[in-house]
Each structure stands twice: as structure tokens, then as C-alpha cells.
Amino acid sequence: MKKLVDEKALQQPHDHQLCMTQTLLSAEKICMDQGARLTAIRRRILELVCSSHKAIGAYELLDLFREEDTKAKPVTIYRALDFLIDVGLVHKIESLNAFIGCLQAEKKHQSVILICDDCKNAYELDAAPVYQSVFEMGKKIQFTPRSLTIELHGLCASCA
Amino acid sequence: MKKLVDEKALQQPHDHQLCMTQTLLSAEKICMDQGARLTAIRRRILELVCSSHKAIGAYELLDLFREEDTKAKPVTIYRALDFLIDVGLVHKIESLNAFIGCLQAEKKHQSVILICDDCKNAYELDAAPVYQSVFEMGKKIQFTPRSLTIELHGLCASCA
DNA sequence: TACATAATGTAATAATATAACATTACATTA
DNA sequence: TAATGTAATGTTATATTATTACATTATGTA
Ligand SMILES: [Zn+2]
Ligand SMILES: [Zn+2]
Ligand SMILES: [Zn+2]
Ligand SMILES: [Zn+2]
Numbered sequence: 001m002k003k004l005v006d007e008k009a010l011q012q013p014h015d016h017q018l019c020m021t022q023t024l025l026s027a028e029k030i031c032m033d034q035g036a037r038l039t040a041i042r043r044r045i046l047e048l049v050c051s052s053h054k055a056i057g058a059y060e061l062l063d064l065f066r067e068e069d070t071k072a073k074p075v076t077i078y079r080a081l082d083f084l085i086d087v088g089l090v091h092k093i094e095s096l097n098a099f100i101g102c103l104q105a106e107k108k109h110q111s112v113i114l115i116c117d118d119c120k121n122a123y124e125l126d127a128a129p130v131y132q133s134v135f136e137m138g139k140k141i142q143f144t145p146r147s148l149t150i151e152l153h154g155l156c157a158s159c160a
Numbered sequence: 161m162k163k164l165v166d167e168k169a170l171q172q173p174h175d176h177q178l179c180m181t182q183t184l185l186s187a188e189k190i191c192m193d194q195g196a197r198l199t200a201i202r203r204r205i206l207e208l209v210c211s212s213h214k215a216i217g218a219y220e221l222l223d224l225f226r227e228e229d230t231k232a233k234p235v236t237i238y239r240a241l242d243f244l245i246d247v248g249l250v251h252k253i254e255s256l257n258a259f260i261g262c263l264q265a266e267k268k269h270q271s272v273i274l275i276c277d278d279c280k281n282a283y284e285l286d287a288a289p290v291y292q293s294v295f296e297m298g299k300k301i302q303f304t305p306r307s308l309t310i311e312l313h314g315l316c317a318s319c320a
Numbered sequence: 321t322a323c324a325t326a327a328t329g330t331a332a333t334a335a336t337a338t339a340a341c342a343t344t345a346c347a348t349t350a
Numbered sequence: 351t352a353a354t355g356t357a358a359t360g361t362t363a364t365a366t367t368a369t370t371a372c373a374t375t376a377t378g379t380a
Pocket of ligand 3: 174175176177179213
């Protein structure tokens with residue numbers, strides 16, 4: 001059960017500017033590699049999503065984005081999010097209808113998301129073995145897997 | 161990886177009336193045991209949710225329910241669903257904003273839901289070992305688990 | 321330049337879910 | 351059985367999340 005990043009560190013005060021910088025660099029690289037365009041809007045939405053490790057909703061993002069672009073509309077945000085999700089820079093948390101930035105977007109990975117119901121911080125852990133065992137279960141009923149969502153709600157160390 | 165029910169059978173034509181009958185009996189028993197009231201509305205919503213193995217949305221339920229009670233409102237449905245979810249007779253599929261009936265509500269169980277993106281049939285498998293391994297992951301970062309969602313999208317045997 | 325494609329602008333609306341408060345039904349027990 | 355408290359439902363309104371449709375603009379390529 002290899003960890004993607006040091007999640008314990010994320011729960012502590014840390015140099016979050018570094019998280020941001022690295023994510024933006026990843027974004028550049030990923031888009032370059034895929035021939036995708038990291039436009040100003042998309043970059044800005046990514047920055048906003050990644051501005052903390054808390055899950056953030058589309059309309060919260062809209063409010064923030066509007067501080068700079070007063071005429072932005074919901075679809076502006078959803079389009080950017082769709083793009084960022086497609087290229088793997090953002091994950092949607094289905095059980096919250098909210099979004100988090102991915103800290104390991106450059107690597108192919110399968111994640112379990114741990115969501116603190118108190119502070120809303122979301123920690124993404126690598127879950128290849130878990131994924132494997134769910135896929136195996138599927139096989140037994142001839143189910144062809146496409147995408148897996150694993151979300152654990154609870155309380156983080158700080159909030160317990 | 162014990163199976164809750166014979167999911168292969170669910171994918172085949174089967175005596176679905178039996179599914180319904182058993183679910184309703186479970187509902188009676190569960191409510192009796194918990195001192196909860198299975199009112200006419202709740203029972204009817206449960207029947208509608210369980211009328212197939214396909215995930216169904218709240219507003220689809222509302223449309224169906226309105227065929228008998230023309231003045232029903234969304235909140236009527238959501239209240240009934242909240243109740244049915246609380247007592248374990250219905251599960252919400254977070255990634256679809258839709259609902260399915262539970263075929264094993266009397267047993268305490270932890271489930272993985274396999275959702276066919278084509279026919280929308282949803283199969284609930286028992287997943288205690290998977291749950292255990294996710295909980296273990298959480299422990300490593302002192303995360304106190306509360307509830308776990310595991311949803312696998314793909315294609316069922318019939319639709320692949 | 322001309323063209324094709326991708327991205328964005330803009331307006332409207334769809335789809336999902338909850339809040340607030342009034343009323344009715346039900347169970348308990350005085 | 352009447353009084354009381356609680357649970358369930360009725361009713362209206364509104365909040366929240368997300369998409370459709372079509373026009374316009376930007377970007378890359380022939
Ligand atoms: Zn950080
Ligand atoms: Zn990720
Ligand atoms: Zn059936
Ligand atoms: Zn179940």
C-alpha cells in the first residue's frame with residue numbers, strides 16, 4: 001500500500017506554496033505531453049481548486065473566479081473542471097459534489113479519497129491493491145470495469 | 161469474498177416478484193425490530209425503488225408516485241428515501257444521484273456497487289475484505305472512518 | 321489568407337435537494 | 351377517553367448542482 005504523497009504532512013502546517021507550484025508544473029507538463037491547452041481560465045480554476053486541500057464546490061469556485069472575472073458563468077467553471085478532470089489534474093468527490101486537486105497527476109494511479117467531515121480536507125491515497133480486488137470481484141460476474149470510485153468519510157487526525 | 165446474493169441470477173430473467181416479496185418482508189421485519197413505522201408512502205416508495213434492479217432517480221420516483229398521488233412533492237420522495245436509507249433498505253449511488261433497493265437489508269453488510277453504464281442495472285456485492293483494507297489505510301494516517309462508498313462503473317455481462 | 325477546430329461568451333433551463341412552517345396521525349398515559 | 355407529545359405528512363418556496371443550445375472568438379494549420 002504505497003503512499004502517493006506524505007499525507008501526514010498535508011495534515012500539518014506545510015509549505016503549501018510548494019504544493020501549488022508543483023501542481024502547476026505538472027499541469028504544464030501534462031498538457032504539453034497531451035497536446036492540450038492550459039488556457040488562462042483553466043489554469044486559474046486549477047489554482048483555485050488547489051489553493052487548499054479542502055474539497056471545493058463548483059459554485060464556490062465560481063464565486064472566487066468572479067472576483068477577477070465578474071461575468072463568469074457556471075458553465076465556465078464546469079468546462080474548466082471537465083477539462084482538468086479529463087487530464088487527471090482534478091478529481092471529483094462524488095459523495096460531496098465537490099472537487100480536489102490531484103497531487104500526483106503525472107503518475108497513472110488509482111486512488112482512495114479520505115474525506116474529513118469536519119474540516120473537509122481530502123487526502124488521496126494510492127489504492128492499487130484495493131482496486132485490483134474490486135476488479136476481481138467484478139470479473140466473477142463478467143462485469144467489464146471502467147471506473148472506480150472509493151470515498152471514505154470520517155474524521156482526520158486533527159478533527160477526531 | 162462471499163456473495164450476498166446470486167448476482168448472476170439477477171442479470172438473467174428471474175422471478176422478480178420474489179425479489180419484491182422478500183424485500184417487503186424484510187422491510188416489515190426491520191421496521192418492527194427498530195420500532196420504525198413503515199407507512200404507506202414509505203412502503204410504496206420502497207416498492208417503486210425495488211421494481212427493478214436499475215438505479216432510479218428521486219424525480220423518476222416522484223413521477224411514478226404521482227400516478228397514484230397526484231399532489232406529491234419532491235420532499236415526499238426525499239423523506240421516504242431518507243428513512244429507507246437510514247434503516248438500510250435502500251442505498252444511494254453517489255456517482256449517479258440515484259437509488260437502489262438493498263436485497264440483504266436484514267444482514268449487516270458492506271457493499272461494493274457495480275453499475276452498468278448501459279442498462280443501469282446495479283449489483284451489490286459484499287465487500288468486507290475491501291472495506292477492511294481501506295479502513296487499514298485510513299488508520300495509518302489516524303483517520304477515523306465513518307462511512308465508505310465503493311462504486312464500480314462499467315458494463316455488465318449482458319451489455320458488454 | 322482561408323479554413324477547420326477548439327475554446328469561450330451568453331442566456332436559459334434542467335436536475336437534484338433542502339428549509340421552513342403548518343397540519344394531521346399516532347402512540348402514550350393521565 | 352381526553353390530553354399530550356412526537357412522528358409523519360402537507361405545502362410552499364427556494365437552494366444547489368449541472369447542462370443545453372447557439373453565437374462568437376481564438377488558435378493552429380494548409
Ligand atoms: Zn499543501
Ligand atoms: Zn489523483
Ligand atoms: Zn429481481
Ligand atoms: Zn445493501
